[in-house]
Amino acid sequence: MLASGSRAVHSILPMPPIVPPASPVVPVIAIDGPTASGKGTIAQRVAAALGFHYLDSGAIYRVAALAALEAGLDPGQAEAVAALARTLRPEFAAGSIRLGGRDITEAIRAEPVGNAASRIAVHPEVRQALFELQRGFRQPPGLVADGRDMGSVVFPDAQLKVFLTASPEARAARRHKQLIEKGIPANISTLARDLRERDARDMQRAAAPLVAVQGARQLDSSSLDIDQVVERVLGWYRAG
Numbered sequence: 001m002l003a004s005g006s007r008a009v010h011s012i013l014p015m016p017p018i019v020p021p022a023s024p025v026v027p028v029i030a031i032d033g034p035t036a037s038g039k040g041t042i043a044q045r046v047a048a049a050l051g052f053h054y055l056d057s058g059a060i061y062r063v064a065a066l067a068a069l070e071a072g073l074d075p076g077q078a079e080a081v082a083a084l085a086r087t088l089r090p091e092f093a094a095g096s097i098r099l100g101g102r103d104i105t106e107a108i109r110a111e112p113v114g115n116a117a118s119r120i121a122v123h124p125e126v127r128q129a130l131f132e133l134q135r136g137f138r139q140p141p142g143l144v145a146d147g148r149d150m151g152s153v154v155f156p157d158a159q160l161k162v163f164l165t166a167s168p169e170a171r172a173a174r175r176h177k178q179l180i181e182k183g184i185p186a187n188i189s190t191l192a193r194d195l196r197e198r199d200a201r202d203m204q205r206a207a208a209p210l211v212a213v214q215g216a217r218q219l220d221s222s223s224l225d226i227d228q229v230v231e232r233v234l235g236w237y238r239a240g
Protein backbone atom coordinates (compact mmCIF):
# COMPACT_ATOMS: atom_id res chain seq x y z
CA MET A 1 0.00 0.00 0.00
CA LEU A 2 1.53 3.30 -1.01
CA ALA A 3 -1.26 5.52 0.22
CA SER A 4 0.40 7.63 2.90
CA GLY A 5 4.02 6.48 3.15
CA SER A 6 6.48 9.30 2.75
CA ARG A 7 8.86 7.00 0.84
CA ALA A 8 6.17 6.41 -1.71
CA VAL A 9 5.61 10.13 -2.11
CA HIS A 10 9.30 10.75 -2.69
CA SER A 11 9.54 7.98 -5.21
CA ILE A 12 6.88 9.47 -7.48
CA LEU A 13 8.58 11.30 -10.31
CA PRO A 14 7.19 14.69 -11.23
CA MET A 15 4.86 14.51 -14.20
CA PRO A 16 6.52 15.81 -17.33
CA PRO A 17 4.88 19.03 -18.50
CA ILE A 18 2.31 18.49 -21.22
CA VAL A 19 3.80 20.11 -24.31
CA PRO A 20 1.60 20.23 -27.39
CA PRO A 21 3.37 18.94 -30.49
CA ALA A 22 5.16 21.85 -32.14
CA SER A 23 3.14 22.97 -35.14
CA PRO A 24 5.38 22.68 -38.16
CA VAL A 25 6.54 26.10 -39.21
CA VAL A 26 5.61 26.83 -42.80
CA PRO A 27 8.50 28.85 -44.23
CA VAL A 28 7.82 32.26 -45.72
CA ILE A 29 9.99 34.40 -47.97
CA ALA A 30 8.79 38.02 -47.81
CA ILE A 31 9.67 40.25 -50.75
CA ASP A 32 8.76 43.89 -50.20
CA GLY A 33 9.52 46.99 -52.19
CA PRO A 34 8.10 49.98 -54.03
CA THR A 35 5.77 49.93 -56.99
CA ALA A 36 7.11 48.30 -60.17
CA SER A 37 10.34 47.14 -58.52
CA GLY A 38 9.88 43.70 -60.06
CA LYS A 39 8.71 42.01 -56.86
CA GLY A 40 5.91 40.08 -58.54
CA THR A 41 8.04 38.50 -61.25
CA ILE A 42 10.83 37.67 -58.82
CA ALA A 43 8.49 36.27 -56.17
CA GLN A 44 6.71 34.04 -58.69
CA ARG A 45 9.97 32.70 -60.05
CA VAL A 46 11.35 32.01 -56.57
CA ALA A 47 8.08 30.28 -55.60
CA ALA A 48 8.21 28.10 -58.72
CA ALA A 49 11.85 27.16 -58.08
CA LEU A 50 11.06 26.03 -54.53
CA GLY A 51 7.59 24.56 -55.24
CA PHE A 52 6.10 27.11 -52.81
CA HIS A 53 2.77 28.92 -52.93
CA TYR A 54 2.75 32.54 -54.06
CA LEU A 55 0.89 35.51 -52.58
CA ASP A 56 0.53 38.69 -54.61
CA SER A 57 -0.73 40.87 -51.75
CA GLY A 58 -1.04 43.86 -54.08
CA ALA A 59 -3.64 41.88 -56.05
CA ILE A 60 -5.70 41.61 -52.87
CA TYR A 61 -5.64 45.41 -52.46
CA ARG A 62 -6.51 45.73 -56.13
CA VAL A 63 -9.48 43.34 -55.78
CA ALA A 64 -10.77 45.43 -52.88
CA ALA A 65 -10.23 48.63 -54.87
CA LEU A 66 -12.10 47.26 -57.88
CA ALA A 67 -15.00 46.13 -55.70
CA ALA A 68 -15.09 49.54 -54.02
CA LEU A 69 -15.07 51.44 -57.33
CA GLU A 70 -17.79 49.20 -58.74
CA ALA A 71 -19.87 49.73 -55.61
CA GLY A 72 -19.62 53.48 -56.22
CA LEU A 73 -17.46 54.10 -53.15
CA ASP A 74 -14.76 56.74 -52.99
CA PRO A 75 -11.36 55.34 -51.92
CA GLY A 76 -11.40 57.91 -49.11
CA GLN A 77 -14.40 56.25 -47.41
CA ALA A 78 -12.33 54.13 -45.03
CA GLU A 79 -15.12 52.42 -43.06
CA ALA A 80 -17.33 51.65 -46.04
CA VAL A 81 -14.40 50.24 -48.05
CA ALA A 82 -13.26 48.16 -45.04
CA ALA A 83 -16.79 46.79 -44.54
CA LEU A 84 -16.90 45.78 -48.18
CA ALA A 85 -13.37 44.33 -48.04
CA ARG A 86 -14.36 42.07 -45.14
CA THR A 87 -16.99 40.39 -47.31
CA LEU A 88 -14.69 39.62 -50.27
CA ARG A 89 -13.75 36.02 -51.01
CA PRO A 90 -11.55 36.18 -54.12
CA GLU A 91 -10.42 32.86 -55.57
CA PHE A 92 -6.86 32.60 -56.82
CA ALA A 93 -6.16 29.68 -59.15
CA ALA A 94 -3.66 28.99 -61.90
CA GLY A 95 -2.79 32.63 -62.47
CA SER A 96 -6.39 33.82 -62.60
CA ILE A 97 -8.45 35.70 -60.02
CA ARG A 98 -12.19 35.33 -59.70
CA LEU A 99 -14.59 37.27 -57.56
CA GLY A 100 -18.18 36.14 -57.20
CA GLY A 101 -17.67 33.74 -60.11
CA ARG A 102 -16.40 36.49 -62.43
CA ASP A 103 -12.87 36.51 -63.88
CA ILE A 104 -11.27 39.81 -62.81
CA THR A 105 -7.65 38.92 -63.63
CA GLU A 106 -7.34 41.68 -66.25
CA ALA A 107 -9.71 44.19 -64.68
CA ILE A 108 -7.61 44.61 -61.53
CA ARG A 109 -4.51 45.49 -63.59
CA ALA A 110 -5.94 48.72 -64.99
CA GLU A 111 -4.03 51.77 -63.75
CA PRO A 112 -7.10 53.50 -62.21
CA VAL A 113 -7.61 50.36 -60.10
CA GLY A 114 -3.92 50.42 -59.07
CA ASN A 115 -4.21 54.05 -58.05
CA ALA A 116 -7.40 53.35 -56.09
CA ALA A 117 -5.64 50.37 -54.44
CA SER A 118 -2.87 52.65 -53.28
CA ARG A 119 -5.47 55.08 -51.88
CA ILE A 120 -7.53 52.49 -49.97
CA ALA A 121 -4.31 50.94 -48.63
CA VAL A 122 -3.65 53.99 -46.43
CA HIS A 123 -6.60 53.10 -44.15
CA PRO A 124 -5.74 50.90 -41.15
CA GLU A 125 -9.33 49.52 -41.18
CA VAL A 126 -8.90 48.34 -44.76
CA ARG A 127 -5.51 46.77 -44.02
CA GLN A 128 -6.99 44.96 -41.02
CA ALA A 129 -9.92 43.73 -43.12
CA LEU A 130 -7.51 42.12 -45.61
CA PHE A 131 -5.09 40.73 -43.03
CA GLU A 132 -6.50 37.21 -42.50
CA LEU A 133 -7.09 36.73 -46.19
CA GLN A 134 -3.36 37.21 -46.73
CA ARG A 135 -2.29 35.06 -43.78
CA GLY A 136 -4.40 32.20 -45.17
CA PHE A 137 -1.91 31.77 -48.00
CA ARG A 138 0.68 30.39 -45.59
CA GLN A 139 0.30 26.71 -46.45
CA PRO A 140 2.83 23.86 -46.67
CA PRO A 141 5.34 23.45 -48.14
CA GLY A 142 5.99 27.22 -48.03
CA LEU A 143 5.05 30.66 -49.29
CA VAL A 144 6.68 33.47 -51.20
CA ALA A 145 4.74 36.68 -50.51
CA ASP A 146 5.26 40.02 -52.22
CA GLY A 147 4.02 43.44 -51.18
CA ARG A 148 4.84 46.37 -48.95
CA ASP A 149 4.45 44.97 -45.44
CA MET A 150 4.97 41.24 -45.83
CA GLY A 151 8.11 41.21 -43.67
CA SER A 152 7.03 43.97 -41.28
CA VAL A 153 3.38 43.20 -40.48
CA VAL A 154 1.80 40.19 -42.19
CA PHE A 155 4.63 37.64 -41.79
CA PRO A 156 7.02 39.20 -39.26
CA ASP A 157 8.52 35.74 -38.58
CA ALA A 158 9.41 35.17 -42.26
CA GLN A 159 12.56 33.07 -42.71
CA LEU A 160 13.91 35.47 -45.31
CA LYS A 161 13.00 39.13 -45.86
CA VAL A 162 14.05 40.87 -49.03
CA PHE A 163 13.64 44.57 -49.80
CA LEU A 164 13.78 44.99 -53.55
CA THR A 165 14.30 48.41 -55.06
CA ALA A 166 15.14 49.89 -58.46
CA SER A 167 15.61 53.45 -59.66
CA PRO A 168 12.40 55.41 -60.47
CA GLU A 169 13.45 55.50 -64.16
CA ALA A 170 13.95 51.73 -64.33
CA ARG A 171 10.63 51.16 -62.59
CA ALA A 172 8.67 53.51 -64.89
CA ALA A 173 10.22 51.82 -67.94
CA ARG A 174 9.35 48.34 -66.61
CA ARG A 175 5.76 49.28 -65.84
CA HIS A 176 5.41 50.84 -69.30
CA LYS A 177 6.69 47.69 -70.99
CA GLN A 178 4.42 45.51 -68.85
CA LEU A 179 1.29 47.47 -69.79
CA ILE A 180 2.13 47.77 -73.48
CA GLU A 181 2.75 44.02 -73.68
CA LYS A 182 -0.71 43.47 -72.24
CA GLY A 183 -2.16 45.78 -74.89
CA ILE A 184 -3.00 48.43 -72.27
CA PRO A 185 -2.19 51.95 -73.54
CA ALA A 186 0.34 53.75 -71.33
CA ASN A 187 2.32 56.97 -71.30
CA ILE A 188 5.71 56.86 -69.66
CA SER A 189 5.68 60.34 -68.15
CA THR A 190 2.20 59.83 -66.65
CA LEU A 191 3.41 56.50 -65.27
CA ALA A 192 6.50 58.12 -63.74
CA ARG A 193 4.32 60.74 -62.04
CA ASP A 194 1.86 58.11 -60.70
CA LEU A 195 4.78 56.06 -59.50
CA ARG A 196 6.20 58.98 -57.50
CA GLU A 197 2.77 59.59 -55.96
CA ARG A 198 2.38 55.93 -55.02
CA ASP A 199 5.87 55.85 -53.53
CA ALA A 200 5.06 58.89 -51.41
CA ARG A 201 1.74 57.42 -50.21
CA ASP A 202 3.29 54.03 -49.47
CA MET A 203 6.18 55.49 -47.51
CA GLN A 204 4.41 58.28 -45.68
CA ARG A 205 1.26 56.53 -44.51
CA ALA A 206 0.99 55.86 -40.80
CA ALA A 207 -0.36 52.31 -41.22
CA ALA A 208 2.25 49.75 -42.29
CA PRO A 209 4.41 52.17 -44.31
CA LEU A 210 6.84 50.79 -46.84
CA VAL A 211 10.12 50.34 -45.00
CA ALA A 212 13.00 47.92 -45.13
CA VAL A 213 12.68 46.12 -41.80
CA GLN A 214 15.70 45.27 -39.74
CA GLY A 215 17.28 42.11 -41.02
CA ALA A 216 15.90 42.51 -44.55
CA ARG A 217 18.34 41.88 -47.38
CA GLN A 218 18.31 44.94 -49.62
CA LEU A 219 18.74 44.53 -53.33
CA ASP A 220 18.78 47.21 -56.04
CA SER A 221 17.71 45.50 -59.25
CA SER A 222 18.14 48.50 -61.61
CA SER A 223 21.03 46.89 -63.44
CA LEU A 224 20.33 43.22 -62.76
CA ASP A 225 18.26 40.93 -64.93
CA ILE A 226 15.48 38.71 -63.58
CA ASP A 227 17.63 35.55 -63.43
CA GLN A 228 20.32 37.33 -61.43
CA VAL A 229 17.83 38.61 -58.87
CA VAL A 230 16.11 35.21 -58.57
CA GLU A 231 19.47 33.47 -58.06
CA ARG A 232 20.45 35.98 -55.39
CA VAL A 233 17.20 35.42 -53.45
CA LEU A 234 17.42 31.62 -53.76
CA GLY A 235 21.04 31.77 -52.62
CA TRP A 236 20.09 33.72 -49.49
CA TYR A 237 17.24 31.32 -48.72
CA ARG A 238 19.35 28.20 -49.19
CA ALA A 239 22.14 29.63 -47.08
CA GLY A 240 19.55 29.87 -44.29
Ligand code: CDP
Binds near residue numbers: 059
Ligand atom coordinates in the same frame (compact mmCIF):
# COMPACT_ATOMS: atom_id res chain seq x y z
O1 CDP B 1 1.22 48.61 -59.11
P1 CDP B 1 1.88 48.44 -57.81
O2 CDP B 1 3.18 47.69 -57.86
O3 CDP B 1 1.94 49.70 -57.03
O4 CDP B 1 0.93 47.63 -57.04
P2 CDP B 1 0.54 46.34 -56.37
O5 CDP B 1 1.71 45.63 -55.75
O6 CDP B 1 -0.31 45.59 -57.31
O7 CDP B 1 -0.35 46.92 -55.15
C1 CDP B 1 -1.36 47.89 -55.37
C2 CDP B 1 -1.32 48.90 -54.23
O8 CDP B 1 -1.68 48.25 -53.02
C3 CDP B 1 0.06 49.48 -54.00
O9 CDP B 1 0.22 50.69 -54.71
C4 CDP B 1 0.14 49.69 -52.48
O10 CDP B 1 -0.19 50.99 -52.13
C5 CDP B 1 -0.90 48.73 -51.93
N1 CDP B 1 -0.31 47.60 -51.22
C6 CDP B 1 -0.09 47.73 -49.87
O11 CDP B 1 -0.35 48.77 -49.31
N2 CDP B 1 0.40 46.69 -49.16
C7 CDP B 1 0.70 45.53 -49.75
N3 CDP B 1 1.16 44.52 -49.03
C8 CDP B 1 0.53 45.39 -51.15
C9 CDP B 1 0.02 46.45 -51.86
